[in-house]
Amino acid sequence: xxxxxxxxxxxxxxxxxxxxxxxxxxxxxxxxxxxxxxxxxxxxxxxxxxxxxxxxxxxxxxxxxxxxxxxxxxxxxxxxxxxxxxxxxxxxxxxxxxxxxxxxxxxxxxxxxxxxxxxxxxxxxxxxxxxxxxxxxxxxxxxxxxxxxxxxxxxxxxxxxxxxxxxxxxxxxxxxxxxxxxxxxxxxxxxxxxxxxxxxxxxxxxxxxxxxxxxxxxxxxxxxxxxxxxxxxxxxxxxxxxxxxxxxxxxxxxxxxxxxxxxxxxxxxxxxxxxxxxxxxxxxxxxxxxxxxxxxxxxxxxxxxxxxxxxxxxxxxxxxxxxxxxxxxxxxxxxxxxxxxxxxxxxxxxxxxxxxxxxxxxxxxxxxxxxxxxxxxxxxxxxxxxxxxxxxxxxxxxxxxxxxxxxxxxxxx
Numbered sequence: 001x002x003x004x005x006x007x008x009x010x011x012x013x014x015x016x017x018x019x020x021x022x023x024x025x026x027x028x029x030x031x032x033x034x035x036x037x038x039x040x041x042x043x044x045x046x047x048x049x050x051x052x053x054x055x056x057x058x059x060x061x062x063x064x065x066x067x068x069x070x071x072x073x074x075x076x077x078x079x080x081x082x083x084x085x086x087x088x089x090x091x092x093x094x095x096x097x098x099x100x101x102x103x104x105x106x107x108x109x110x111x112x113x114x115x116x117x118x119x120x121x122x123x124x125x126x127x128x129x130x131x132x133x134x135x136x137x138x139x140x141x142x143x144x145x146x147x148x149x150x151x152x153x154x155x156x157x158x159x160x161x162x163x164x165x166x167x168x169x170x171x172x173x174x175x176x177x178x179x180x181x182x183x184x185x186x187x188x189x190x191x192x193x194x195x196x197x198x199x200x201x202x203x204x205x206x207x208x209x210x211x212x213x214x215x216x217x218x219x220x221x222x223x224x225x226x227x228x229x230x231x232x233x234x235x236x237x238x239x240x241x242x243x244x245x246x247x248x249x250x251x252x253x254x255x256x257x258x259x260x261x262x263x264x265x266x267x268x269x270x271x272x273x274x275x276x277x278x279x280x281x282x283x284x285x286x287x288x289x290x291x292x293x294x295x296x297x298x299x300x301x302x303x304x305x306x307x308x309x310x311x312x313x314x315x316x317x318x319x320x321x322x323x324x325x326x327x328x329x330x331x332x333x334x335x336x337x338x339x340x341x342x343x344x345x346x347x348x349x350x351x352x353x354x355x356x357x358x359x360x361x362x363x364x365x366x367x368x369x370x371x372x373x374x375x376x377x378x379x380x381x382x383x384x385x386x387x388x389x390x391x392x393x394x395x396x397x398x399x400x401x402x403x404x405x406x407x408x409x410x411x412x413x
Contacts, residue, residue, distance in 0.1 A: 009156070009163075010160075013152065016152060017149070017152065020145075020148060020149065024141065024145045031141060035137055038134065039086050039116060039135060040087065040091055042116055042131055042134045043086065043109050043116065043118065046118050046129060047107075049068055049070070050065075050118065050120070050129065052064075058125075065129060069131070070129050070131055071129070071132060072127065072128070072129060072130070073128045074126075075121075075128040079128075080110075080119065080128075082112060083111065084110065084111065085108075085109065085111075086110055086116060087109060090102050090103065106120070106122045107120060107121075108121065111135040112135065113136065114133060114135055114136045115130050115133065115134070115135055116131040116135045117131075162191050162193065163193060165185070165189075166193055169196070169200070172185060182208065184204075185197040185200070185201055218263075218266055222262065222263065225255065225259055226256075226259060229252055229259075232252050233252050236248060236249060236252070250294060262383075264318070274390070275312035275387075276312050277311050277312055277391070278310065278311075278312075279308050280309050280310070280311055281308060282304065282307075282309050282345060283304055285313060285317050285320050286302060286320050286324075286338060288317045288320075289317050289318075289320040289321035290324065292317070292321050293324060300324065300337075301335065301338065302337075302338045303337075303341075304338075305340060305341045307341075307342075311391055311410075312391070318383060319387050322380040322383055323384065324336050325380060326380045327348075327349035328349075330349065332350055332351065333350055335349065336348065337349070343409065343410045344407050344410065345407070345408050345410070346405050346406065346407040346408075347406045347407075348403050348404065348405050349404055350404075351403070351404050353399050354399070360381075360395070360396075360397045363381050364381045364384070364395070365382060388408065394409040395407070395408055396409065
């Protein structure tokens with residue numbers, strides 16, 4: 001959850017919102033103090049003028065105040081009810097007599113959204129002096145705050161909307177990994193994630209086409225191979241017993257088994273089926289492999305610590321058969337030693353060192369051979385490597401003292 005990019009972006013914008021709110025609250029408080037100081041200063045000036053106008057007759061008094069920029073109005077009760085105190089408390093810097101008059105209600109300093117008012121309740125007649133446009137607060141802080149908040153919220157929605165297809169992309173990839181079925185995303189947007197999704201669509205379409213072509217090719221070639229093998233096997237009973245007939249029987253059997261191996265490897269490597277590991281006795285698997293190769297078990301030099309391996313037993317017979325077959329085929333003395341100890345099974349045969357370009361990676365590719373002589377199809381190590389990869393097992397090779405050592409490293413044993 002904490003690794004989610006959606007959560008990180010949301011937290012970033014949330015913190016930014018909160019920080020912006022604190023910042024504008026501080027600005028608002030500062031502007032409110034300035035505004036109150038301004039009102040207090042205007043009230044001071046007006047009170048001073050009112051004191052100066054006290055000796056004057058009423059008409060001249062009003063003229064005096066108007067000349068100094070103030071408006072005189074009758075204190076209409078409906079208007080007075082809409083006004084509120086300009087200050088939360090009586091300013092302490094006012095003269096004592098002014099503070100007393102304000103406490104007694106003879107002088108009221110009021111305001112609305114726009115103007116400042118001083119209401120002389122005991123004057124004859126009662127007097128309402130107005131200073132216009134001094135109580136109006138500036139609107140730009142609220143306007144800027146609204147614009148910034150709206151812009152931040154808009155950016156958040158746009159960013160989340162842009163990366164939201166990432167969830168669909170993840171679900172699509174996970175579903176493909178689980179079910180092997182890819183559902184195209186198809187988006188007409190031009191942002192980076194949409195370009196990635198469209199590129200993935202193209203790559204997966206090409207991959208599906210290649211997989212289908214490979215399956216079709218293998219299906220066709222296996223069908224074409226099975227037909228002559230079947231015809232050949234049906235013809236065997238009409239041949240006289242002899243070495244030629246025995247050779248043909250072994251050849252047909254091996255070709256038929258090779259086709260079965262290819263089918264099995266194709267199913268495993270394409271993900272159509274998964275290995276079914278269980279505890280197996282490697283010595284029993286080696287005996288089965290020797291039987292498939294028509295060789296006596298005594299021809300193999302086997303040494304084992306008695307350990308058990310956990311693999312798909314039926315599939316691993318093919319691994320051992322190919323190791324033994326390669327060892328007998330390429331060894332000058334046609335002998336193979338098998339050593340099992342500490343979770344590692346090693347197949348050892350004599351031979352010449354490989355040329356520099358003949359690496360293990362090269363030889364585990366399909367249709368590659370160690371020697372130029374056409375002794376096989378070059379699929380032995382490829383089949384071995386494919387089955388080991390499906391089991392997540394490691395294959396290593398060493399050459400020393402004139403011997404090749406192919407080792408399979410098991411996770412348990």
